Amino acid sequence: MAQSIKIGKSSSLKASCQQCSLSNLCLPLAVSEDDLARLEDVIQQGHIFNRGDYVFEQSTPFRSCFAVRSGAVKTSIVTENGDEQVTGFFLPGELVGLDSMSSANYACSAKALERTSVCELPVEHLDDLTHKLPGLQHHFFHLMSQEIQNSHQLALMLSKRTAEERIASLLLSLSSRFARRKLSATQFNLPMARNDIANFLGLAVETVSRVFTRFQNQGLIRARGREVELLDIEALQGISQEAEDQPACQRKS
Amino acid sequence: MAQSIKIGKSSSLKASCQQCSLSNLCLPLAVSEDDLARLEDVIQQGHIFNRGDYVFEQSTPFRSCFAVRSGAVKTSIVTENGDEQVTGFFLPGELVGLDSMSSANYACSAKALERTSVCELPVEHLDDLTHKLPGLQHHFFHLMSQEIQNSHQLALMLSKRTAEERIASLLLSLSSRFARRKLSATQFNLPMARNDIANFLGLAVETVSRVFTRFQNQGLIRARGREVELLDIEALQGISQEAEDQPACQRKS
DNA sequence: CGCAGACTTGACCGCGCTCAATGCGAGTGG
DNA sequence: CCACTCGCATTGAGCGCGGTCAAGTCTGCG
Structure with a gap:
């Protein structure tokens, strides 16, 4: 089942935690x-x-x-x-x-x-x-x-977010976690399948797919399979935090 | 805001943890x-x-x-x-x-x-x-x-349950937690408002209300305001764990 | 008694699910 | 090299659950 390889006799490849880049x-x-x-x-x-x-x-x-x-x-x-x-x-x-x-x-x-x-x-x-x-x-x-x-x-x-908000949030979360490791915050490969994204976010796979293409058509991202590029992070942030009320600048009183 | 009363000088009402019924x-x-x-x-x-x-x-x-x-x-x-x-x-x-x-x-x-x-x-x-x-x-x-x-x-x-499944689950959860304290598992007062239930379960208040009355009409519970009586716990358990597939007994192969 | 907040009920509608078909890339074998 | 398959992703059509909006009712409290 799970193939677990123990390496060497501990001395050879046993990099210390101190040296670990993480x-x-x-x-x-x-x-x-x-x-x-x-x-x-x-x-x-x-x-x-x-x-x-x-x-x-x-x-x-x-x-x-x-x-x-x-x-x-x-x-x-x-x-x-x-x-x-x-x-x-x-x-x-x-x-x-x-x-x-x-x-x-x-x-x-x-x-x-x-x-x-x-x-x-x-x-x-x-x-x-x-x-x-x-x-x-x-x-x-x-x-x-x-x-x-x-x-x-x-x-x-x-319980509160729309499909678009959820997916924008996930993309931004991954982005910032890649950035923490000094990797590109705007260009990365999704490690998981659409199915996993859908399940995690409580959506149907089809919905995930549709939102990806919608974001792409709006010029927010570029996606081919698991390769993703975030083209407009600010817009994504706006989507991910969308309030149910109108933004303050548009409100009446 | 929060009214917090410290009691006595510690000796009088300071029941020990050993004696605490909880x-x-x-x-x-x-x-x-x-x-x-x-x-x-x-x-x-x-x-x-x-x-x-x-x-x-x-x-x-x-x-x-x-x-x-x-x-x-x-x-x-x-x-x-x-x-x-x-x-x-x-x-x-x-x-x-x-x-x-x-x-x-x-x-x-x-x-x-x-x-x-x-x-x-x-x-x-x-x-x-x-x-x-x-x-x-x-x-x-x-x-x-x-x-x-x-x-x-x-x-x-x-992400996966219907409104009815969520509410059945909550009622059963409360029931078993009351039972743990040697209180009735079938008759209790909800400590929270419909609003809180709705928010917790990711539903609209109206939906919570509707499901309560539906359960009542089906004879599963009796509810008046926050007083609740569970009349058919087994049925509620059935609802709370409903699978998306047909139950095994009805499946084809 | 009257008001405010909580709860219920009804009518309507839209987001996202379902079902179904098609597209696409990678791995496999003839 | 192509044909085939299998898993994954995309796209479209239709619909249902549950949200929204709007009244109306009940309850407790001052």
């Missing part, structure tokens, strides 16, 4: 240099997954969180009925599995959207570590609370 | 008896809020989480545009504010839906405590991860 995203300032050394003993680097592989599957025993190093991961929950909800997309530097912390089993499945490498953080060791390093505990609380906030933002989108 | 919900088994004593030193009990009072407000400095002791609280986020999303309802024994943990400011507002008393857990002290009590850290990780899961379930509802 360290400022993945573990920002939370821990001192000394502490980093301890952390590295615990983290298992170099798991590789191919497109479609599961990093972990819902309802299997919870063992670890995973930091995405390269590639991309989507998480989703499945109900008894079999319908699925994509709950998030995770890009390099982001942490997957926080929704299962201290649970017996994984609360969602995590699937690689493309060839992806991750670092594994086994919880058993994490418990010890967070106990010894107060900064790390803080950091986890912070990451988890942000995960909650993200999910609340998603709920707001799903 | 302790098994609020702090289940996570800490030993000795540890409970330490915890009690930190928790401030007896804040009282009237209907409509804010327990805390979005974007004000984050200081504490709050455990609901009696009454009910709703949390909501507000965007720049001014539209609001109710993100949760909190009943006695449940913890409010986890989405702001380790943030500078509260990520949402919390408003009392009726006369409500809460216990306050100041984070500064919590940091020390979780450091000393490994069980408590676990407990918080667990509560926060469940909060994420709840929010993901909400997202699933908002």
Whole structure:
């Protein structure tokens, strides 16, 4: 199923967290240099997954969180009925599995959207570590609370936003996350299929497709398959935050 | 604004967490008896809020989480545009504010839906405590991860469920949470207005109203204002989990 | 008693879903 | 090299759920 390759004997390819180009995203300032050394003993680097592989599957025993190093991961929950909800997309530097912390089993499945490498953080060791390093505990609380906030933002989108607003928001979110990694904010490849976008945003695939072409006709984006270029970011921001009231400048009183 | 009454000099009305009837919900088994004593030193009990009072407000400095002791609280986020999303309802024994943990400011507002008393857990002290009590850290990780899961379930509802399914789900959720506190699972008062239900479930107030009367006409519930009686829980469960496919017994192959 | 806010009910309509057909690119095998 | 297939994406036609707008009713409170 999931093809996981452990690399070497730990010395050869075991790049340290200190040298990792993502360290400022993945573990920002939370821990001192000394502490980093301890952390590295615990983290298992170099798991590789191919497109479609599961990093972990819902309802299997919870063992670890995973930091995405390269590639991309989507998480989703499945109900008894079999319908699925994509709950998030995770890009390099982001942490997957926080929704299962201290649970017996994984609360969602995590699937690689493309060839992806991750670092594994086994919880058993994490418990010890967070106990010894107060900064790390803080950091986890912070990451988890942000995960909650993200999910609340998603709920707001799903319940209040139109199709165009949702898609503009998603494009901008991806854009800023690429920018954080010093990649182009205006030109990138979508790691996920239209289907995943639709599911995540609570839309039909056809609607996603239609909005993409509409945006293209309006000159807001240029899209060919998964290649996307944002041509008018300000307009997209305007769409993504559209209020239901008229903007102040147009209101009567 | 928020009328917060600190009670006595701590000895008189300061019921201990051990004696609190909600302790098994609020702090289940996570800490030993000795540890409970330490915890009690930190928790401030007896804040009282009237209907409509804010327990805390979005974007004000984050200081504490709050455990609901009696009454009910709703949390909501507000965007720049001014539209609001109710993100949760909190009943006695449940913890409010986890989405702001380790943030500078509260990520949402919390408003009392009726006369409500809460216990306050100041984070500064919590940091020390979780450091000393490994069980408590676990407990918080667990509560926060469940909060994420709840929010993901909400997202699933908002993006996949019909109006009837959403309302059936909410009624059943409230029912089981009342039951956990040894209250009737079939007869209770809704702590929130139709408006709040509508906002939470991503519906219009009118739709909520219509579904309530439809359920009533079908003999599933009896509702008069905020008084609700669930007459056919099994039917409601059936509705809440309705699959988009035909049930297996009716499928062709 | 009267008012304001919450709730209900009805008529209408539009966004986005459904169903169905077609287009397109990549991988496969003859 | 083309023919074929399979998955994914696009486009069009039609319609239904739930939103909007507008009255009307109920409830609690001063």
